[in-house]
Amino acid sequence: MSYDLGLKKGVVKGMEVMELIKPFKWEESSSSLELQHEIEQFYYKEAQLLDHSEFETWFELMDKDIHYWMPIRMNRVGREVSQEYAAQGKGSHYDDTYETMRGRIRARVSGVNWAENPVSRTRHLISNVMIRELEEPNTYEVASSFIVYRNRSERQSDIFPGERRDILRRSEGGLGFKIARRTILIDQSTILSNNLSVFF
Amino acid sequence: MSLNSEKWTPETIRALIDAENGALDPRIYTDQELYELELERVFGRSWLLLGHESHVPKPGDYLTTYMGEDPVVMVRQRNGSIKVFHNQCRHRGMKICRADCGNAKAFTCTYHGWAYNTAGDLVNVPFEEEAFSGFKKEDWGPIQARVEIYKGLVFANWDPEAPDLLTYLSDATPYMDTMLDRSEAGTEAIGVMQKWVIDCNWKFAAEQFASDMYHALSSHLAAVVAGLPPEQDLSNYEPHMKGHQFRSEWGGHGCGFYIDTARGSVRVGPIVDKYYSEGPAYEKAKERLTPLLPYDRMATSHMTIFPNCSFLPYGMNTVRTWHPKGPNQIEVWAFVVVDKDAPQEIKDELARQNVRTFSASGVFEQDDGENWVEIQSALRGYKSRTAPLAMQMGLNVQGKNNPDFPGKTSYVFSEEAARGFYSHWARMMSEPSWDTLKPQS
DSSP states (O other), X not given: OOOOOOGGGTOOOOOOHHHHHSOOOOOSSOOOHHHHHHHHHHHHHHHHHHHTTOHXXXXXXXXXXXXXXXXXXXXXXXXXXXXXXXXXXXXEEEEEOHHHHHHHHHHHTSSOOXXXXXXXXXXXXXXXXXXXXXXXXXXXXXXXXEEEEEEETTTEEEEEEEEEEEEEEXXXXXXXXXXXXXXEEESOSSBOSSOOOSOO | OOOOOSSOOHHHHHTTEETTTTEEOGGGGTOHHHHHHHHHHTTTTSOEEEEEGGGSOSTTEEEEEEETTEEEEEEEOTTSOEEEEESSOTTTOOOSOOSSEEEOSEEEOTTTOOEEETTOOEEEOTTHHHHOSSOOGGGSSOOEEEEEEETTXXXXXXXXXSOOHHHHHGGGHHHHHHHHOSSTTOEEEEEEEEEEEESSOHHHHHHHHHHOXXXXXXXXXXXXXXXXXXXXXXXXXXXXXXXXXXEOSSSSOEEEEEESSOOOHHHHHHHHHHHHHSSHHHHHHHHHHTTTSOGGGEEEEEEEETTTEEEXXXXXXXXXXXXXXXXXXXXXXXXXXXXXXXXXXXXXXXXXXXHHHSSTTOTTHHHHHHHHHHHHHHTTSHXXXXXXXXXXXXXXXXXXXXXXXXXXXXXXXXXXXXXXXXXXXXHHHHOOOHHHHSOOO
């Protein structure tokens, strides 16, 4: 497999934007039922943590070299469709390392993050889970679809649909996996809400 | 310009802003008819920020944006200039260009196929010979706007009578230069526009960036927590107290800044903070800017160029246009600028810090969105719209002008720049002619 993720150097590179417009590279043969079950259950538990404000526990699912990235998507004419996603460092809604995510989590649980206090009601629906085993042992690239619903204050409601492209590593303890990379393909160009104070 | 409104006369408009006593009529944020007048009298006559010249580096590069609610295309020409024209075909009103940005040799309206060159000239009308007689293509190109650039920022204006951009910017330019003129290399934009929607009136956002350091102490506590080193928390964090606010002599522009303090690693992270506080880039900026103002004493800063261009110098470097979408909604269109000659690792880190702090997901900005939405929601009420809002901070506060800094300055926590912003708004809304509006020398 020539798809260099830089894992051996301990650094997960951001995905090339050209990869993002193409379908996920699924395996010729379907992954084992057991692995499929394990990863789906991991995602359902993760969604529970997010939807019940267990942000510090959720953060424990991040590996130290996490790149948590949501590139901006643009309206492009057909001949320039390969540039639909802003390249890394050229415009993102999230572009976070472990350290900056830790800051975000500290803010969220501080009690003074007014955008989320009073707290929002969120629902993370995760589906369309597809798994590809990578050369690196116990490491998987996983595509999943999401719809995140947020309802806050009296009447505000936001719907954020999209796809996640994750790199998961098996881990001892915890929920069984660590998230080494999360690339979030949000299905909006202009973000249709007053902020993105939710995690995906 | 006509000044015909059945509901709003120049006198009733001027009465909405009581700058002398520091009071605002809340209807300026909600009234549909005032909003329609704003599109004509404010957005139809002011210099509006569209982007950075580095957004369109090569001939044919374009981006589409808005002036008020009018869609426009900003295109780099073969001769290096930039043109801005109405993004609307004069035939049936279709948008000429429907992409956000890109490179084009021509723009063809997809409705009936009328084609325009990159200068906005109508160059091809299908079946012109067979179906038209004596049609003059040169009369039916899209409306062109005036374009001027201030140190990389591209502004446009519909009004041929408006003063030139430099006159319009009045005495605000030294404060703009703290972000735009640190190096002879100038600045460049990093990446593309980030866009999001906030259900609030555009003036809340514009005024806050002109005149409101005050809110940071309450609104942005969580952002401070996010930026502190792990071993530190709010209990041993000292907020800044020293600083000034600038109100432009003319034009409603405003700026606020802290002085004589660390620059602010909480906001930009230690790497960017260091770049802005010491070393060759800082020394060069100090040397260039010191003739204008005591740059070495300045730190975290906010600024608005009337009406809807705002930015945050000192390494936050977010630049945005608050595009109005009716009286109750805006779209934020934000981008990041950086010294063009900054090392690549500084550019990368500054961009990453910007997403972390001042973006839709930013730890600062997400709480601003919450505030403005809740204000706009409350303003649905009758009492909410009839009880005046207080804008008195800094009134009759003596001795706060600092002659070390250019222009009229007051204490950093003031509403002097807000009074300037709204007073200019009232003038734009009530004075039909630039003869009275323009700066009187």
